Amino acid sequence: MVPVQRATSVMLSVMCAAALSMLAIVGVSLEGVEAQGATPAAQAVAVPMPPSGSPAGPNAYSCGVPTTPPPAGRGGGPPQPIFPAGRYPVSLPAVSHLGARNDLPNPYQPGVDWGQLPAGRKWGSTASVTTAPDGTIWVIDRCGNSGAGGTTCGGPSATVSPIFQLDTSGKVLRNFGAGMFVSPHKLTVDKDGFLWVADNGSHQVFKMSQDGKVLLTLGKKGVAGPGTDEFDAPTEVAVADNGDLYVADGHSGGGLATGNARVMKFDRNGKFLKTWGRKGMGPGELDVPHTIALDSRGRVFVGDRQNNRVQVFDPDGKFIAQWFQFGRPSGMYIDKRTDTLYVADSESRDGRTNTGQLGLPGTGYGFNPGIRRGIRIGSARDGSVTSLIPDPCPYPYPGVSSLAEGVTVDREGNVYGADFLMVVRKFARK
Numbered sequence: 001m002v003p004v005q006r007a008t009s010v011m012l013s014v015m016c017a018a019a020l021s022m023l024a025i026v027g028v029s030l031e032g033v034e035a036q037g038a039t040p041a042a043q044a045v046a047v048p049m050p051p052s053g054s055p056a057g058p059n060a061y062s063c064g065v066p067t068t069p070p071p072a073g074r075g076g077g078p079p080q081p082i083f084p085a086g087r088y089p090v091s092l093p094a095v096s097h098l099g100a101r102n103d104l105p106n107p108y109q110p111g112v113d114w115g116q117l118p119a120g121r122k123w124g125s126t127a128s129v130t131t132a133p134d135g136t137i138w139v140i141d142r143c144g145n146s147g148a149g150g151t152t153c154g155g156p157s158a159t160v161s162p163i164f165q166l167d168t169s170g171k172v173l174r175n176f177g178a179g180m181f182v183s184p185h186k187l188t189v190d191k192d193g194f195l196w197v198a199d200n201g202s203h204q205v206f207k208m209s210q211d212g213k214v215l216l217t218l219g220k221k222g223v224a225g226p227g228t229d230e231f232d233a234p235t236e237v238a239v240a241d242n243g244d245l246y247v248a249d250g251h252s253g254g255g256l257a258t259g260n261a262r263v264m265k266f267d268r269n270g271k272f273l274k275t276w277g278r279k280g281m282g283p284g285e286l287d288v289p290h291t292i293a294l295d296s297r298g299r300v301f302v303g304d305r306q307n308n309r310v311q312v313f314d315p316d317g318k319f320i321a322q323w324f325q326f327g328r329p330s331g332m333y334i335d336k337r338t339d340t341l342y343v344a345d346s347e348s349r350d351g352r353t354n355t356g357q358l359g360l361p362g363t364g365y366g367f368n369p370g371i372r373r374g375i376r377i378g379s380a381r382d383g384s385v386t387s388l389i390p391d392p393c394p395y396p397y398p399g400v401s402s403l404a405e406g407v408t409v410d411r412e413g414n415v416y417g418a419d420f421l422m423v424v425r426k427f428a429r430k
Helices: 009-021 155-159
Strands: 128-131 137-140 163-166 172-176 184-189 195-199 204-208 214-218 234-239 245-249 262-266 272-276 289-294 300-304 309-313 319-323 331-335 340-345 374-379 385-390 406-409 415-419 423-427
Touching: 128 184, 128 331, 128 415, 137 184, 184 234, 195 234, 195 245, 204 234, 245 289, 245 300, 262 289, 289 331, 300 331, 340 406, 374 415
Parallel strands: 128 406, 234 289, 331 406
Antiparallel strands: 128 137, 137 163, 163 172, 184 195, 195 204, 204 214, 234 245, 245 262, 262 272, 289 300, 300 309, 309 319, 331 340, 340 374, 374 385, 406 415, 415 423
């Protein structure tokens, strides 16, 4: 199977617009909206499917447009109007409320669906793509399923292998991991080529060889807790040159007062060293630490997702800086050759959608108004942001997540994005 070059972000934008335009009227009267060309509400809509031959899963071209009618009065409000594609009366500003720019140049070509997967295999939801020291690309998905957490790799899916090693052309070099995970979140490759998998379904972290042998296990399977030998939905591991491990712990309880919200530090053998962070919004506090990375100086970058910021710490957890200009971080990658920082924002939204329903849960999870989703690229040294690969899905965003939750770059500077909506895309430099 060859990569589908037709699956560009232009096509994605067109297909998403088509999905929105197919939302049907259901007889709800809303005064004033018809004059603006809006229809009152929505019925079930056919989701655009990926092109023939694409490795993308069935949700990849939906932009998250709901396939079933919204429940009446969701969120306690009235049914929302639906406007024709391109005629929504509110648009994004050049700079978001928290200072993230939406008007940056994009030095990349439209993304293409990527990966020459085995026959019958399609990408599932994924938040993880990373580059190994040998230049190969590693991806871990949810065993071909849509979703996050839970048991996406359990039951009948326990026979599906979620770990892929690919070359930059998309050829699969290795595929393994069936029956090893409950719901894998992110995979890291350290400087020696060992794999580190954070499984937020089992509340565990695994060190593995590249042939799939488990070398170290941290955490207790099925046990979520605050102890120094426990995790609560760990999200990612970063590994220092000396072998020290930093685990971002706490995918649960976003926008609430529950769940872990910390960084845990271990030595190379898994001995607990220290922890920092707690649930909160102040400097050094965290709420859904969703991604973690180290720069060339060993500083620790934490994607503090529910707080819409990247926080920077020294190796012992001393707070250095907080950066809102990269958006709401679902995934990060730092190219240590240049300390270029890539940050994937897949979730920023306000309460608006164009699907007939409100866009925020009662917790306010995901609220980051005025920002375009996408991959922002800048400097880990000074926090400057120089470019943006924008999400081709139109504002207002119809779903919880779109474009990339995981991000990496290869030796030639091409960017890869791993998408909750069941696809991995490659963005070649112009």
